[in-house]
Amino acid sequence: MMDEDKKGVVYLVGAGPGDTELLTLKGYRVLRQADVVIYDRLVHPLFLEWTKPNCELIYGGKLPDRHFLRQETIQDLLIEYAIQGKCVVRLKGGDPSVFGRVAEEASALREAGIQFEVVPGITAGIGAATYAGMSVTHRDYSSSFAVVTGHNQSVSGEPTVDWQALTQGVDTIAFYMGVKNLPFITEQLLKHGANPEKPVSLIQWATTGKQRVVSGNLTTIVAKVKAAQIQNPAIALVGDINQLRQEKSWFEEKILFNQELLLAKAGVESGEMAAQLSSLGADVLEFPRYVIEPCLEGQVVDYQRYTQIVFMTQSSIEVFFESLRQKRTDIRMIHADFIVRNSKQADVLQQYGCQASLLQDVTLDNSGLLIGEEGARRKVPEVVSHFEYLGLYRKTVVPQSLITFQRMWEEERIEKIIFPNAKSVEMLTFALKGTNFTPHYLSEQTSIICFGPITSQKAESLGYQVTTKLKQPNVNELISHLSSEYVED
Numbered sequence: 001m002m003d004e005d006k007k008g009v010v011y012l013v014g015a016g017p018g019d020t021e022l023l024t025l026k027g028y029r030v031l032r033q034a035d036v037v038i039y040d041r042l043v044h045p046l047f048l049e050w051t052k053p054n055c056e057l058i059y060g061g062k063l064p065d066r067h068f069l070r071q072e073t074i075q076d077l078l079i080e081y082a083i084q085g086k087c088v089v090r091l092k093g094g095d096p097s098v099f100g101r102v103a104e105e106a107s108a109l110r111e112a113g114i115q116f117e118v119v120p121g122i123t124a125g126i127g128a129a130t131y132a133g134m135s136v137t138h139r140d141y142s143s144s145f146a147v148v149t150g151h152n153q154s155v156s157g158e159p160t161v162d163w164q165a166l167t168q169g170v171d172t173i174a175f176y177m178g179v180k181n182l183p184f185i186t187e188q189l190l191k192h193g194a195n196p197e198k199p200v201s202l203i204q205w206a207t208t209g210k211q212r213v214v215s216g217n218l219t220t221i222v223a224k225v226k227a228a229q230i231q232n233p234a235i236a237l238v239g240d241i242n243q244l245r246q247e248k249s250w251f252e253e254k255i256l257f258n259q260e261l262l263l264a265k266a267g268v269e270s271g272e273m274a275a276q277l278s279s280l281g282a283d284v285l286e287f288p289r290y291v292i293e294p295c296l297e298g299q300v301v302d303y304q305r306y307t308q309i310v311f312m313t314q315s316s317i318e319v320f321f322e323s324l325r326q327k328r329t330d331i332r333m334i335h336a337d338f339i340v341r342n343s344k345q346a347d348v349l350q351q352y353g354c355q356a357s358l359l360q361d362v363t364l365d366n367s368g369l370l371i372g373e374e375g376a377r378r379k380v381p382e383v384v385s386h387f388e389y390l391g392l393y394r395k396t397v398v399p400q401s402l403i404t405f406q407r408m409w410e411e412e413r414i415e416k417i418i419f420p421n422a423k424s425v426e427m428l429t430f431a432l433k434g435t436n437f438t439p440h441y442l443s444e445q446t447s448i449i450c451f452g453p454i455t456s457q458k459a460e461s462l463g464y465q466v467t468t469k470l471k472q473p474n475v476n477e478l479i480s481h482l483s484s485e486y487v488e489d
């Protein structure tokens with residue numbers, strides 16, 4: 001159509017407070033389309049895993065004392081990439097309009113004639129209250145809610161707000177960026193007539209596995225926060241709604257709350273496992289991310305020669321059908337029996353309209369064809385080792401997933417590494433080869449959990465020190481192991 005003069009679009013997207021599932025559907029859609037993502041420090045690194053494999057990821061993160069990219073530079077980048085016709089996402093923590101400088105970015109884009117959209121997000125004040133078990137305007141406690149900065153650009157950094165109006169007129173106040181100025185904030189509220197017993201909570205890293213809550217009142221909170229070493233990012237939530245807070249919120253009660261896991265990825269199944277673990281409250285990075293690349297170049301295979309074809313993996317089935325499609329081969333030309341190793345693979349074949357038998361149920365011929373991953377012939381079960389082997393695809397690590405890993409590591413969001421099978425040990429080690437993250441270093445810094453004896457052997461042979469070998473190699477055993485350990489803590 002009009003592709004030649006395709007203009008780029010910039011989406012200024014609010015990522016929400018942390019929990020990746022709190023992103024809007026619109027935010028999710030544009031993030032998946034993006035050619036370039038410029039993301040902030042407060043954005044959970046797991047979002048990066050949803051981008052396209054070749055998406056350019058730029059850290060526009062600002063640490064309180066260090067500015068990696070100046071605001072003007074970010075704006076220039078947004079414009080530059082859009083002029084190149086790219087789909088650009090500027091991913092910001094919470095809601096982009098709440099202390100997010102989105103207006104500056106929007107006006108720079110407007111001036112440059114670049115099309116843009118702003119996608120709202122859940123702001124930290126509301127997300128933090130909710131995940132700490134409170135609701136900002138519970139009708140018994142509060143009929144108003146204010147979002148207030150705890151910091152400003154003045155030399156002292158102390159916020160200039162109408163303290164009298166705030167103290168007298170608002171029931172629930174969420175102070176952002178307020179940890180450093182907490183003594184000043186509580187002092188102002190007290191000075192303007194607040195009840196010294198007025199409850200206050202500090203909620204750090206709300207909605208993520210690192211969430212911590214410290215509660216007190218206007219006279220005790222400063223000392224408590226200091227003792228607990230709460231730092232930014234945290235919301236100071238002032239108001240009677242704090243009475244709603246139980247010892248643990250619904251979120252903190254989840255059995256895997258506070259668990260920060262790296263699930264070494266091996267097969268298509270790990271996606272389901274990751275989803276299950278995170279639905280129980282864990283933060284889970286599946287690593288490394290890889291793509292399946294068909295290696296069909298120069299492969300002319302006469303499938304008609306075979307009476308039996310064994311598919312080693314689910315990907316081998318998918319790539320097989322893709323290769324038939326590309327070569328315009330009619331499936332009815334192939335008369336071989338299709339054999340798979342488990343019922344899940346049989347289901348996948350059925351989606352292509354083909355019935356399969358399970359390997360354990362068939363009588364094998366003297367010759368046949370095995371289809372699997374390139375270079376994986378040595379993993380073939382003994383009973384079919386006399387079959388010919390065709391490597392139809394390879395797994396290629398998406399380099400961007402290393403960026404996610406690094407960010408997760410720097411934010412101390414990886415406490416345990418889980419190896420579900422031997423292949424996953426190889427994949428992870430391969431992906432981190434040449435970095436400082438050697439098996440030795442990872443074992444020193446994290447716990448290493450292996451599903452079974454073969455996996456443990458593999459891990460040990462590559463230099464890991466295995467902390468836990470699960471009694472049963474399955475996800476339920478993993479969950480009970482993780483949750484029992486958590487209680488012991």
Ligand code: SAH
Pocket residue numbers: 017018042092093094095096097098099100122123124125128175176177178203204205206207232233234235
């Ligand atoms: N646009 C963001 C706010 C940016 S200002 C929003 O709407 O949420 C940065 C401040 O937000 C931090 O200093 C902290 O006070 C707060 N914040 C952001 N994410 C947070 C989180 N997960 N937990 C607690 N506070 C958070």
